[in-house]
Amino acid sequence: xxxxxxxxxxxxxxxxxxxxxxxxxxxxxxxxxxxxxxxxxxxxxxxxxxxxxxxxxxxxxxxxxxxxxxxxxxxxxxxxxxxxxxxxxxxxxxxxxxxxxxxxxxxxxxxxxxxxxxxxxxxxxxxxxxxxxxxxxxxxxxxxxxxxxxxxx
Amino acid sequence: xxxxxxxxxxxxxxxxxxxxxxxxxxxxxxxxxxxxxxxxxxxxxxxxxxxxxxxxxxxxxxxxxxxxxxxxxxxxxxxxxxxxxxxxxxxxxxxxxxxxxxxxxxxxxxxxxxxxxxxxxxxxxxxxxxxxxxxxxxxxxxxxxxxxxxxxxxxxxxxxxxxxxxxxxxxxxxx
Numbered sequence: 001x002x003x004x005x006x007x008x009x010x011x012x013x014x015x016x017x018x019x020x021x022x023x024x025x026x027x028x029x030x031x032x033x034x035x036x037x038x039x040x041x042x043x044x045x046x047x048x049x050x051x052x053x054x055x056x057x058x059x060x061x062x063x064x065x066x067x068x069x070x071x072x073x074x075x076x077x078x079x080x081x082x083x084x085x086x087x088x089x090x091x092x093x094x095x096x097x098x099x100x101x102x103x104x105x106x107x108x109x110x111x112x113x114x115x116x117x118x119x120x121x122x123x124x125x126x127x128x129x130x131x132x133x134x135x136x137x138x139x140x141x142x143x144x145x146x147x148x149x150x151x152x153x
Numbered sequence: 154x155x156x157x158x159x160x161x162x163x164x165x166x167x168x169x170x171x172x173x174x175x176x177x178x179x180x181x182x183x184x185x186x187x188x189x190x191x192x193x194x195x196x197x198x199x200x201x202x203x204x205x206x207x208x209x210x211x212x213x214x215x216x217x218x219x220x221x222x223x224x225x226x227x228x229x230x231x232x233x234x235x236x237x238x239x240x241x242x243x244x245x246x247x248x249x250x251x252x253x254x255x256x257x258x259x260x261x262x263x264x265x266x267x268x269x270x271x272x273x274x275x276x277x278x279x280x281x282x283x284x285x286x287x288x289x290x291x292x293x294x295x296x297x298x299x300x301x302x303x304x305x306x307x308x309x310x311x312x313x314x315x316x317x318x319x320x321x322x323x324x325x326x327x328x
Contacts, residue, residue: 044287047179057252058287061278086285088185 034066037076041083041091050093184285184304191218191293191301192283196273199250199258206247206273211295215325217246217318218293219269219309220281222253223261225289231308232265238314239268244322248272251281251289294318296325 035052043054043062051059051066062083069079083091095101135143186192191208198204208218219235221228239246248269250258255274262272275281284293294303303321305313 044182058278061282065282085185086282087287088182088285090182 030067030070033070033076034063037066037079038063040093041080042093044087044091051091180288181306182287184301184306186285186301187304189301191295191299192280194273194275194280194283196249196275196280199248199255199262199272199274202255202274206271208299211247212299213297215244215297215322216295217244217322218249218284218295219246220249220251220284220286220289220291220293221272222251222289223257224253225251227308228290229265231290231310232268234309234311234314235268236266238309243319244326245270249280249284250274251286252276252278292318294321294325297328 038052039050041051041062043049043051043056043059045056045058046054049059051062066079066083069082074082080092089095089098095104097105193208195205195207198206235246238244246269248271250272252275254276258272258274262269273280278286284291288306290308292305292309293301294305296302302325303317305318309318
């Protein structure tokens with residue numbers, strides 16, 4: 001009797017664990033793939049949260065939608081297209097390169113180039129302003145003497 | 154003095170952009186569905202679940218599809234505007250009761266008045282996803298060919314009604 005009881009007690013934590021595991025996704029591989037995709041997508045309700053981390057009702061529904069589409073065998077790009085068709089490019093954290101996003105993607109480089117060009121022009125100007133000082137032979141000799149004496153000290 | 158002009162100009166331009174950015178509403182995300190055919194649906198009617206409502210029935214008419222729910226707080230803000238609009242008989246308003254229970258939806262319409270010709274129950278929010286709904290209330294203006302012409306995100310106000318929705322409805326009806 002005692003042995004049986006001990007055996008039952010040993011089983012207790014196992015039961016608890018199994019119960020908890022059930023609450024997680026039925027298919028961990030699918031869940032991982034879904035989270036991976038959802039991290040690239042924006043939740044429209046809490047706009048700076050990803051679809052993976054948002055707890056809003058809509059994000060819940062959309063995650064379920066993504067899961068179902070994955071089960072149907074759609075690939076990631078098809079699912080992204082599906083969501084973009086409904087919610088627009090805004091659902092993507094990475095905006096696609098399009099005519100109206102050119103400034104967003106390349107504007108910083110244009111600014112950088114402009115700044116570099118400005119710097120070059122400034123440096124050239126300064127170069128012409130600061131003339132190379134011309135030393136007469138006498139001055140050069142004095143300078144050399146001074147340098148030599150300081151070395152001896 | 155002149156050398157300080159350029160940084161100042163750049164600062165003013167930047168500040169101008171930021172100021173405009175502050176006054177924009179980040180919740181208004183442009184819908185990609187504008188100018189596209191309204192997603193078709195076939196749902197049970199709220200008041201009589203044995204009957205269906207199909208979006209195709211509306212072909213040939215200009216109509217409004219208003220997404221609402223009994224749990225939606227801002228729907229209460231737009232409700233008087235919709236009630237007044239429905240009394241004017243300018244354009245039929247159809248409701249999409251989004252992620253709501255039938256009892257709660259019907260109770261809310263009994264209490265606050267029913268501006269809709271009829272409402273369809275989108276209990277699981279599936280049709281909402283097809284329409285890109287992310288913040289209830291949302292209102293779609295759909296033309297005679299079944300194309301979405303305008304989407305109002307958030308409550309319909311007197312201002313948006315008179316400046317955008319009604320002129321657009323008049324224009325679409327004339328076509």
